[in-house]
Amino acid sequence: MTNNQAETMNDDSTIISISKLNKWYGNFHALKDIDLSVNKTEKIVICGPSGSGKSTLIRCINRLEVHQEGSIIVDGVELNDDVKHINEIRSEVGMVFQHFNLFPHLTVLENCTLAPIWVRKKSRNEANHMAMELLEKVRIPDQADKYPGQLSGGQQQRVAIARALCMQPRVMLFDEPTSALDPEMIKEVLETMIELAESGMTMIVVTHEMGFANKVADRIIFMDEGQIVEQNDPETFFNNPESDRTKLFLSQILDH
Amino acid sequence: MRSAIIQGVLLFIVCYALLSIYQTTIFNLEERGIKTSTSFFDSVAPFKVGFSPFLDYELGKTTYIEIFYIGVLNTILVAVLGIVAATILGFAIGIMRSSSNWLASKFSLVYVEIFRNMPLLLQIMFWNFAIFLAFLPPPKQSLEFGVFYLNGRGLQTPLPIIENSNNFNIWLVTIFFSFIGVYFFRRWAKKRFFETGKTLPVFSLSLVFIILFTTLMFYALGGPLTIELPVLGKFNFKGGAQLPLPLFSLWFSLTIYTSAFIAENVRAGIASVSKGQIEAARSIGLSRSQMVRMVIIPQALRVIIPPTISQYLNLTKNSSLAMAVGYEEVVAVWANISLNQTGQALIIIAMTIIFFECCSLFTSFVLNIYNRRIQLSER
Ligand SMILES: Nc1ncnc2c1ncn2[C@@H]1O[C@H](COP(=O)(O)OP(=O)(O)OP(=O)(O)O)[C@@H](O)[C@H]1O
Ligand SMILES: [Mg+2]
Numbered sequence: 001m002t003n004n005q006a007e008t009m010n011d012d013s014t015i016i017s018i019s020k021l022n023k024w025y026g027n028f029h030a031l032k033d034i035d036l037s038v039n040k041t042e043k044i045v046i047c048g049p050s051g052s053g054k055s056t057l058i059r060c061i062n063r064l065e066v067h068q069e070g071s072i073i074v075d076g077v078e079l080n081d082d083v084k085h086i087n088e089i090r091s092e093v094g095m096v097f098q099h100f101n102l103f104p105h106l107t108v109l110e111n112c113t114l115a116p117i118w119v120r121k122k123s124r125n126e127a128n129h130m131a132m133e134l135l136e137k138v139r140i141p142d143q144a145d146k147y148p149g150q151l152s153g154g155q156q157q158r159v160a161i162a163r164a165l166c167m168q169p170r171v172m173l174f175d176e177p178t179s180a181l182d183p184e185m186i187k188e189v190l191e192t193m194i195e196l197a198e199s200g201m202t203m204i205v206v207t208h209e210m211g212f213a214n215k216v217a218d219r220i221i222f223m224d225e226g227q228i229v230e231q232n233d234p235e236t237f238f239n240n241p242e243s244d245r246t247k248l249f250l251s252q253i254l255d256h
Numbered sequence: 257m258r259s260a261i262i263q264g265v266l267l268f269i270v271c272y273a274l275l276s277i278y279q280t281t282i283f284n285l286e287e288r289g290i291k292t293s294t295s296f297f298d299s300v301a302p303f304k305v306g307f308s309p310f311l312d313y314e315l316g317k318t319t320y321i322e323i324f325y326i327g328v329l330n331t332i333l334v335a336v337l338g339i340v341a342a343t344i345l346g347f348a349i350g351i352m353r354s355s356s357n358w359l360a361s362k363f364s365l366v367y368v369e370i371f372r373n374m375p376l377l378l379q380i381m382f383w384n385f386a387i388f389l390a391f392l393p394p395p396k397q398s399l400e401f402g403v404f405y406l407n408g409r410g411l412q413t414p415l416p417i418i419e420n421s422n423n424f425n426i427w428l429v430t431i432f433f434s435f436i437g438v439y440f441f442r443r444w445a446k447k448r449f450f451e452t453g454k455t456l457p458v459f460s461l462s463l464v465f466i467i468l469f470t471t472l473m474f475y476a477l478g479g480p481l482t483i484e485l486p487v488l489g490k491f492n493f494k495g496g497a498q499l500p501l502p503l504f505s506l507w508f509s510l511t512i513y514t515s516a517f518i519a520e521n522v523r524a525g526i527a528s529v530s531k532g533q534i535e536a537a538r539s540i541g542l543s544r545s546q547m548v549r550m551v552i553i554p555q556a557l558r559v560i561i562p563p564t565i566s567q568y569l570n571l572t573k574n575s576s577l578a579m580a581v582g583y584e585e586v587v588a589v590w591a592n593i594s595l596n597q598t599g600q601a602l603i604i605i606a607m608t609i610i611f612f613e614c615c616s617l618f619t620s621f622v623l624n625i626y627n628r629r630i631q632l633s634e635r
Contacts, residue, residue, distance in 0.1 A: 064535055091541035101536035105554045114550060115540035167540055 013039045015171060015202055016061060021070035023056060023226075030056045031067070032226040038171075038204065043197050045213040046206045048223035049249060054206045057223070058173045061204070062093045075170055091119055094164030098176040100156045102148035108135070108159050109144040112166045120167065127166070134162040138192050154185030158192050165196075172196065174205040208253055214238065222246045281602065296598045297321040303593055307500055307584050309333070323594055327586030328611055330503075334585060335572040337499075337507050342514035342571060343564070349515060350522025350560075364519060371516035377577050379513055384505035384581045392501075395492045403485055405493065411504045412486035415497040424480035430473045431466075438462040502583040506575065514571045518564050525560035526552065558630055562623055569619040573612060586611060 016038040023031040030053050038044060046054045059065040061072060063079055063086045072079040074089045103111050112131035116122045122130075135141045138158040140151075148156055157177055164172060174193070178186040190212050197203055197216045207213065213220050213234060220237040222230045222245070230237070230246050241247050285292055301323045305313050308326045310333075318326075353364040371379070389408065398405035398412070405412040418424045445458045474480070486496030499507070529552050537547040576587035591608040595601055 062539055064538060087541055087543065090539060093539075095536075095539040097532060097536065097539075099532055101530075101532040103533065103536070103551060103555075105558070115542060118546050118550070119541040119543075163540065 015040045015075055016204075017071075017073045018061075019071055021057075021060065021067055021072065023053075023060060023065065023067045023069075030226050031060070034070070034226075034228060036221070036228065038202065040170075041200045041202055042218050043203045043216050044205070044219050044221060045217040046204065046221045046223060047208060047210075047213070047249070047253075048229075052223045053226040054223050055175050056226075058095075058175055058204055058206060061171075061173060062090050062095055064095075087119075091115070091167055092169055093171045093173060094167055094169035095173045096157070096160050096164055096175070096177045098180050100148070100153070100160045100180075102156055102160055102163070104148050107145050107147055108140070108151070111148065111159060112163045115163075116166050131162070131166050134165050135159070137165075137195070138162045139188075152185060153181045154188045157181065157185075157189045161189075161192055161196070171202045171204070174203065174207065176206050176208075178207065178209060210238070210253065222249065224249075285602065290599060290601075292600065292602050294603060296600055301594065301597070303597065305584050305589055307503065309497070320594055320598065324586070324590050324607065327584065327589040330583070330589075331572065331575055331585040331587075331611075334503060334507055334510065334575050334578070334583065335568075338510040338514065338571050338575070339568050341507070341511040342518055342567070345511060345515035346518025346564075347522055349519035350526070353519060353523045354526040368516045368519050368523075371512050372520065376509065376513050376574055377580055380506060380509040380577055380580050383509050383512075384502070388501060388505055388508075395488065398488070398493075405486055405488070406504075408501065409492075410498050410500040412493045413497050413499065414486065415484045415495070417482050417484050418480060419482055420478065420480045422480075423477040427470075427473055427477050427480055431470050434466050434469045438466060441465075500583075502578065502581040505581050506578045506583045510571050510574060513574070514567050517567050517570075521560050521563045521567070522556070525556035525558075528559045529555045561626060565619055565623050565626070569616055572615050 014037050016036070018034055018036040021031055021034040021036075022029070034057060036057075046057065048054055056065055060067050061074065061079075067079075075092055077085050077088055079085060079089060102108075103114070106114065109128065109131055112134065113124065113127035116127040116130065117124055120127075132141055132144065135144055138161055140155055140158055140162075143151055143155060143159070148159065151159065161172075161177075177193070178189050181189060186209070190209060193203075193205070193212070194216055203216075205212075205217075217234050219231055220234055221228055222237070222241075222243075224245050230241065230243050232242070237246075238250065241250060282292060298319050298321065300316060301318055301320050302316075304315050305318070305323065305326055307330065310329045311322060311326050313322075313326065349364045349367055352360040353368065355361055392406065392408040393399070395405075395407045395409060398407040403414050441462065442458055445456050448456075484495045486493045486498075488494075533551055533555065534547065537551040542550070575585055578585045579588045579592065582588070586608060591604055595604045598604070
């Protein structure tokens with residue numbers, strides 16, 4: 001009875017559950033038996049060497065990559081070939097890319113309101129209001145009428161975050177959001193992400209910014225060769241890593 | 257300042273060179289007894305022009321300068337028809353080329369490679385002599401395409417006829433004013449949006465207004481325009497208009513040839529939209545058709561439009577190959593026949609060059625406007 005209750009509670013607070021996930025690119029086995037469950041408001045940082053499958057994993061969560069085996073359930077909806085499910089999940093899951101991928105032919109404001117208007121069927125008025133609020137949150141309301149090409153990298157990435165937030169997602173995925181930025185811009189983007197984390201958003205972040213991981217993450221996942229090698233809270237992860245591969249990785253990136 | 261002086265000196269040298277070339281040429285021509293003057297413009301042209309849909313032609317009355325106008329108008333006619341058709345066909349083929357359907361993509365690849373690489377003159381002669389002249393039936397057995405009929409003499413098409421030119425002009429003016437009205441309506445709606453945040457379906461309202469208003473005015477003015485359909489009589493068609501076979505062959509070949517280039521532009525334009533753009537569109541939940549309409553097409557068009565406008569200019573220039581099939585455009589009736597008749601090579605060739613030069617300047621003008629608009633919305 002108690003056991004049962006605990007399980008239901010656990011189910012309620014889980015927003016993403018991935019089990020036995022396998023993914024191949026042709027013959028290349030990119031993800032091997034990944035099991036991962038993410039709770040609501042949890043912040044997860046994924047790190048690992050290049051080519052270890054970090055991007056592939058988070059891109060499977062919103063179906064930018066198609067997996068071959070295992071299951072991914074987001075907010076109670078299973079990801080399969082059903083286009084309705086895919087679109088439902090995509091509008092609940094926001095994504096921020098390494099290279100921003102803003103729409104260059106639309107203004108900052110239009111970038112932010114495109115999906116709310118066409119996918120969420122909001123009125124332009126309502127969408128504009130919400131977009132302006134979020135642009136204020138990421139501290140660039142004065143750039144609303146500019147085009148992405150007129151902004152700095154850090155500003156563009158903050159617009160990209162606002163664009164994703166405009167869909168009022170329940171989960172945000174970040175794929176190396178600061179790797180294409182100059183050092184002084186990394187800070188402003190990380191600050192925005194920290195504020196977002198404090199507001200209670202569920203976040204999965206692929207990054208090598210260990211300071212950010214230490215400060216924000218509830219759990220740090222280390223991946224290598226398509227597998228989850230180790231996952232722990234930041235304290236344990238940095239001070240007492242279990243596996244030798246993690247130690248090696250940490251010594252490499254913390255040296256720099 | 258220094259560069260301005262250098263430019264000024266250069267300009268002077270170029271002008272001086274041109275002037276001396278001109279003077280030497282005139283001198284040499286006069287030495288050989290060739291007069292250069294425009295006096296022949298008003299003399300009657302002693303040859304027949306069979307196709308002149310816009311200006312009245314009468315053998316023994318039409319002057320040389322009118323022949324020039326007829327040629328220019330005929331060139332513009334085939335160019336406009338070709339541009340419209342090549343654009344539609346080129347976009348269709350180019351989109352097929354980018355599709356994931358293997359057959360469609362390979363078909364358009366072969367289409368582009370064949371028609372882009374074969375000499376145009378050969379293509380014109382192939383379609384005209386080997387296909388149309390050889391296989392098209394006489395008028396009585398015309399091939400029927402809706403209200404169009406194709407036979408060995410050409411293509412019969414419906415013809416819009418202005419019943420009452422006065423009312424027709426009034427109608428045009430009312431259309432013009434309805435557009436002005438829409439312009440002010442949009443300005444007002446935009447202003448209201450910024451002030452109060454209230455939105456209106458501006459585009460649909462404008463469209464409905466223009467359509468309703470112009471149809472209403474059309475009937476109010478007693479229907480100043482009717483469409484005359486071609487009807488098969490005893491031996492030939494009555495009513496409608498006819499594109500004679502040389503025009504049809506030329507139009508057809510120019511369309512096929514240019515569409516291959518436009519298709520390639522379209523393919524390149526679609527390919528230029530980066531994978532990241534598509535991923536971003538998918539990640540915010542846009543459906544496939546929304547992504548195509550709002551993310552891919554607007555970006556692809558920026559790559560497609562400039563080279564396509566240059567293709568329009570190429571098509572216009574290429575229309576001078578009409579001599580092969582006897583279509584009476586400006587090079588045929590002016591730079592060839594009129595020149596042979598009058599011997600006024602200098603003036604005739606110069607006028608022909610100036611005409612094509614004007615086409616080219618017009619094209620660059622349009623291109624510049626387009627590029628400036630794009631730049632405005634990017635920086
Ligand atoms: N579209 C693809 N086709 C084939 N192989 C791919 C494709 N995308 C990724 N891979 C391979 O899958 C493996 C995992 O790639 P992934 O991009 O997930 O790595 P990553 O951990 O994000 O690396 P990085 O830190 O460099 O971004 C790599 O070995 C990569 O070469
Ligand atoms: Mg990656």
